[in-house]
Amino acid sequence: MAFHGNIEVNSDQPALLTAEDVSGNFLCQNQSGEPVRLIGATDTTVPAADAPGLELAHGAVILNEAMTDLFPSIAAVRVFAVSLSGSGPVLVSYA
Numbered sequence: 001m002a003f004h005g006n007i008e009v010n011s012d013q014p015a016l017l018t019a020e021d022v023s024g025n026f027l028c029q030n031q032s033g034e035p036v037r038l039i040g041a042t043d044t045t046v047p048a049a050d051a052p053g054l055e056l057a058h059g060a061v062i063l064n065e066a067m068t069d070l071f072p073s074i075a076a077v078r079v080f081a082v083s084l085s086g087s088g089p090v091l092v093s094y095a
Helices: none
Strands: 003-010 025-030 036-041 054-056 061-066 078-083 087-094
Touching: 025 054, 025 078, 054 061, 078 087
Parallel strands: 003 078
Antiparallel strands: 003 087, 025 061, 025 087, 036 054, 036 078
């Protein structure tokens, strides 16, 4: 199912950004005031907050990327996000 909206992330525990497996393109913009780490996953198991991932600065955008391009070595179908400090919204859109 497609989704477009904001999801609140914090530094305590990674938040699931993708409620369904992502088979199409993925868009994400960090709208919080702090850097955010995106963590690819093969299922809904919550990763550790310090798991490796892509770090997005405030305002940074990942625009229409395939999951295989973002996380090529793990066959990711889900994305989690964790703020490196504080909390704030992340815009997510996927199909």
